[in-house]
Amino acid sequence: MKILVCVSQTPDTTSKIQFANGNTELDKAGIQFIMNPYDEWYALVRALELKEANAGSTVTLLHVGAAANEPTIRKGLAIGADDAIRVDAEATSSYFVAKQIAANAQGFDVVFFGKETIDYNGSEVPAMVAELLDLPFVSYGSKMSTSGNVATIERDIEGGKETVEVDFPFVLSCAKGMAEQRIPNMQGIMMSKRKPVKVVPAVAVNNTVAIKTYSLPPVKAGVKMISPDNVEELVKLLHNEAKVL
């Protein structure tokens, strides 16, 4: 089985977010970039489990991003992927990324995604790729079993779960529950250095959306403290001031 896992990188959640250049770009100074958690913990690990259960399978990583992002790819290889493709371009929009992924995703039996990136929180790319490849798409998978050519997947829906069946090939996005995080070990890290990373140029895409400006959210007025012996005061404030009761 040929398995593709699309991985992105995002600022660590604890990063302080600021904008530069007249609020037209993210200020990258001091930001630590990590592999998007859904891609690392759930998509990649479940893909590796699928490989381990099917002798002769391979797991390929696909990343759209500049050379500076190589450490993210190496981390994926250290966790256990066999090889990687990097599309050498800044990821300027979901559509741009989807087009690059589709151009490199031919011939795979399944394409794994994280459910969303934690920076732009789009949840846009996987559905676009599925459409570009004309494949079925199972989103927000939290559990998967396979039998022959059929995958049975449990997916998250609002306030519940849905169980679906789909034949390979298909596109899957992964949420919590799909797998357990794996920490790369020393041997994995050593081996990752020798694994091949193919660098390919981007295909031309006309962007359909663009960010004009960034801004910071309004700051909160500050917390109003209430005595534990006067919870009635809280109820009053929630009614009169916050108007939520």
Add this chain to the structure above:
Amino acid sequence: MSVLVFTESLTGKIKKSALEAISYGYQVAQQQGTSCIALTIGQAEGADDLGKYGVDKVLQVSQVNGFDSQVYANIISQVAQQVGATLVVFSHSSSGKSIAGRVAVRLDAGLVSAATTLLNGDTVNKNLFSGKGIATYSISTAVKIVTISANTFPPKEVSGNSVAPEAASANIPTAKIRVKETTTVEGIVPLPEADLVVSAGRGMKGPENWGMVEDLAAILGATTACSRPVADIHWRPHHEHVGQTGVAIKPTLYIAIGISGAIQHLAGVNQSKTIVVINKDPEAPFFKAADYGIVGDLFDVVPKLTAAIKSFKANN
């Protein structure tokens, strides 16, 4: 020209988030001087009432069973072309998110997801970095698509009109996804749609103490949530876990009990309109993100708060 709103159902009933999408579509259509058309797919209880929310037309494709984004995207794209839609609106929900990207590809349309403002000309805002930033997007295509952030555009009844649903004509492709089972928790508002949320963390000491959280939620009509460790150690079911790795929510009221307010927790809840924090530690980071705070022992404060709300409700 028109605004087309995909009006989604869950287990056969039109969802609250779908009414939010309609209110959004109606307001943009008003601004643009065009009509607002609702499209339902599959069984859609409540379609007869959509006129109240300002839609001019309700189209239905009812002969579809089970959710397959490929089938839905195909139908929605056909209808969008038939009605000359220049804007297609989706809820930012599990199904909306699964379809919108596909429709964007089919219609060569620019997509912005989780919009927090009305589309104004070609610009629209959304939150980034778990609420730590805001971006103003411009969409340069003739047909535009937005999915709208939940609990941001309250459904508004704007007319006494009733609009009779009509069958839309669309080719229905064969589904490749076979839905075996759909289970939803009965009788409670699902977390992503909940207006009021009562959430508790490791400060509760153990699952046996959750009765007081449930009592508070019950008197408020709120949905219960929890921090991640509480779900990880199985004190509470996984679907209650909110935060960066769990469900992201945006209720009007979020009450956090015995939760420290770690950044990964805040990432999923900090867009709540009003945040109340109850914690015995005055240094708990959550107080910095709160609107109202009580420093105290939750085992003492929570039952008192429940009683105070009960008597408030009895007198109002």
